[in-house]
Amino acid sequence: MLSKGLSAVAVIGALGIGTLPAQAQTEIQWWHAMGGELGQKVDALAKGFNESQKDFKVVAIYKGNYTETMTGAIAAFRAKQHPHIVQVFEVGTATMMAAKGAVYPVYKLMKDHGLPFDPKDYLPSVTGYYTDSAGNMLSMPFNSSTPVMYYNKTQFKKAGLDPESPPKTWPELEAAAKKLQASGVKCGFTTGWQSWVQIENFSAWHNVPIGTKSNGFDGLDTVFQFNSPLHVKHIAQLGEWQKSKIFDYGGRRSDSAPKFYTQECAMYMNSSAAYAGVKANAKDFEFGVGMLPYWPDVAGAPQNSIIGGATLWVLDGHAKDTYKGVGAFFNYLAKPDVQAKWHQDTGYLPITLASYELTKKQGFYDQNPGTDTSIKQMTNKEPTANSKGLRFGNFVQIRDVINEELEGVWAGKKSAKDALDAAVGRGNEMLRKFEEANK
């Protein structure tokens, strides 16, 4: 039986692939960082694409968290064993872009294979992050989110605040936090991803630069500027609030989430993609979603917020015809119904305007109030050079530097000015090193 099967394969092989084109399915490897439930959603996307056509088969492989996936793909590239597609988080963007010989830009891939592709179909504030200064889209947006503010409606009611209108500005937030504390809540608010929310998005939301050269978009010789008086004022204020627990630091990444879940803090700033997690954990209270607060004395605020999350990068060096399959898969991902489902299931932003419209038409936002806050905030105004995104080399390490310095402020060991000056100085050193390595 087995030998019969083998000989049949041999015969097909001898006949040559050309005679049986329908049988020759080209495999496309896709390395991603979506574990758990999100991983199942990713598998469903690959399955959906594989069933929609016969020529290509996308194989989705989970490679650990974002850092592990990226370093894994890079190590594989060095050993010439790399996948076709790899999911890379936003702070790895500059590293990927600088790798000219390793990356196959998406716009070029689409053009080379004559596939339909119009960058205008995509949300500009999403694609802006992954577009070069000539306007070419280099990677395929996949899962993007933006920070929003979750708040505890039940505690708001108890404190005599309007549960339907969360504070819009920082002074309003301070007043609300004091009322909440007076009603017995321990802490006003906490934040996840402090660098992303309180420095990077804070800058974009107030239309001030994080660094020169359009936040690094226009060249590797960029220099950090997030020690401006406005930044110092904000961080100093948070440091001051830390003492009275109007603000309470809860650790790096999303480690602060339990503070909100256990109702210790009444407000919580973190990714819009945390919606599903908040919903699952907010068992004894109602919650709402508001926009990030802003300082009302800053002209032009609020501007628009920027994204986090990841995109799909194509790695070069495989047979030419496999890339046609990659392009077809990307077009499948961008289909309105596929994208709308991904957006609704996960809380990530819809990357195309059509999928946003479709979601609206399906009544999803009416049934799940607050889920469109992220999109409204992203598209609040036309993005400027300060709010298009950021592109800094070695940014994974620079975020650690920012974390360290901010922690010094929260512990009361450093003034906001000293901490931000030190973070800028140390960050600039890392930028120079990146510039040197990618000359």
Next chain:
Amino acid sequence: MEKRVVFRSAWLPYALLAPQLVITAVFFVWPASQALYQSVLLEDAFGLKSQFVWADNFTALFRNSDYVSSFGRTAVFSILVAGLAMGIALLLAVMADHVIRGATTYKTFLIWPYAVAPAVAGALWVFMFNPRIGIVAYAMHSFGYDWNHQIKGEDAFALITVAAVWKQISYNFVFFLAGLQAIPKSLLEAAAIDGAGPGKRFRSIVLPLISPTSFFLLVVNIVYAFFDTFGIVHATTSGGPAKATEILVYKVFNDGFIGLDLGSSAAQSVILMTIVILLTVVQFKYIERKVAY
């Protein structure tokens, strides 16, 4: 009279040594030379462009005051970890050596933690000490101590020390117990008859007789504290808050595997390797003299 075997064959001694030499070459000499080579290069993450930069990676490190300050931190951490892990293990081994009923059960429980991977151990400690949902943190709060290793550097440092010590106690325990059990009972009994109390017996007979074990463990524990603890730091504090738990080996891991800065990471591992080699030489040259085999 000394007995000495002389090989007449020219190749046999080399052939017998070969397996060990191959292992040393493959698992030590080759990786170490790669680290040396990598440490003088500046390379992008993909390895597309690479330039020879002499000792720039090293000078950059020593210009960085944060790096220099992590030497002191690493020294304190290593001494604490080696000292506590050996001290507690010795105490437990002495106790377990005296137990008669249920001795195997005690021993098994004491050896168990060694089977736990460092990252898993780290995750366990993170849960127990989480300032909000951790059971140990909760207990400390009720005693009036505001435990918060996410903001307080001292708390974070204590956390990684405790986690690293806990992980190593089992290993030390096994060796100490074996050492204790190898001591002839007749010696201790004779001393007891001569009127030596338990403390005196321990100091004059037990300690000298287990000194080879202690010396071996000292070397192993120092190497453990220097090289093997990054998993615990990674899983509990990521070097934070504000660098309070950034020990040398964690920075090697973080810069190389998270930050993809291979040149600097290699330079740091060369420095770390040098330190450990020096420490081991010192231990063998000076401390080993006091060891009675």
